[in-house]
Amino acid sequence: MTLLWGLQDKPxxxxxxxxxxxxxxxxxIELADAEGFEAxxxxxxxxxxGGVTAMSxxxxxxxxxxxxxxMLDAVYGEALGPIPQGGWRERLEAVARRNRRLYLSHPWLIQIAIARPGLGPNLLAKYELELSVVEGLGLTDVDMDLLLSMIGDYxxxxxxxxxxxxxxxxxxxMTDNQWWEAHAPLLEKVWDPAKYPVASRVGNTAGQEYGAGDPERSFEFGLQRLLDGVExxxxxxxxxR
Known part of the structure; x- marks a missing residue:
């Protein structure tokens, strides 16, 4: 805590x-971004x-x-800054997308299990900023906290x-599409459309629409359904009630 807040004794x-x-x-952070947190x-x-020892x-x-x-608190600082103007839905979308960019910029974040987050200045500022997006919507304080947790988990x-x-x-x-194409001959031998009629229909339709998968589209679809629930x-x- 003293390090996070810069309160350590100075010589x-x-x-x-x-x-x-x-x-x-x-x-x-640069090492973790390039090679993962284990590095x-x-x-x-x-x-x-350069020019220093590990012990120093x-x-x-x-x-x-x-x-x-x-490291975590420094990265959380990247999620600060004004939230775009608009209604609560647009502002909450911006919060979600900003947090997603944080993970994509620093993939090692998903490796970290955080049971007790360090209460650093950027984490607290981020929490205050995101709460401000849902302030005044008629939600209880507990609703507001749980809502941010729900968005964060998603x-x-x-x-x-x-x-x-x-x-x-x-x-x-190999891309996902290339991987599926490589396994298609074997899948054709074992796949029985009569046994899996719904999976066959939906899988073919989805495959024609966006190939093996579209993480961006999945994120946007899920986010909108989540916000429908908030509404x-x-x-x-x-x-x-």
């Missing part, structure tokens, strides 16, 4: 520190910064757990699907 004498916590955090270590960060970094950041909190799942699809293509050298909740609260 009163001696040489000026060569690095800052922000520099170490940014180097760690982040004090040794790799020291190599990236511990004088700035006690360990990887603290470093992760710093975006996390949708972004994970998009990231996994991109990683699969990178690792195999119904607002209406119920307006009726005192």
């Amino acid at each position: 009163k004498r001696g040489p000026k520190p060569r690095l800052t916590v922000d520099q170490i955090t940014r180097a760690a 982040v270590s004090m040794r790799r960060i020291a190599e990236k910064l 970094l511990y004088t700035y950041v006690p360990g990887k757990g603290e470093l992760l909190d710093l 975006v996390h799942g949708a972004a994970r699907a998009a990231i996994y699809a991109a990683q699969a293509e990178k690792h195999t050298g 119904a909740l607002i209406a119920r609260r307006a009726q005192g």
Whole structure:
């Protein structure tokens, strides 16, 4: 917490520190963006910064757990900034899309299991900003908190699907459509349309529409249905239910 808020004690004498916590955090984020969170270590960060040892970094950041909190809060800062004007629906869409871009820009975020998030300045500012979008809609405070959690959970799942699809293509050298085409001859031998009539019809129609899959379209479809539910909740609260 002291690191997140910049409240650590500053040395009163001696040489000026060569690095800052922000520099170490940014180097760690760049490593994670390029190679995944598992690539982040004090040794790799020291190599990236140059001219320092891994052990010297511990004088700035006690360990990887603290470093992760710093990385997360720094990334959350990218989701700050004015929300576009418009009705609540357009503004909540903007929140969802902004969070999705955050995951797509930093795919390692989906690797992190966060039970107790670090309460850093950017996380709290992000929470305040997003709450402001649903303030004054007649929802209870608990409704507002749960609504943001619901949107966040949906975006996390949708972004994970998009990231996994991109990683699969990178690792195999095949797009989803190419993968399906490669397996089509075998599938034709075992697939029985009479046994799976609905799956055959829907699968063929969807395949003709957008191939093996369209993460962007799936995200937008799901987001609109989610907001339809929020609209119904607002209406119920307006009726005192």
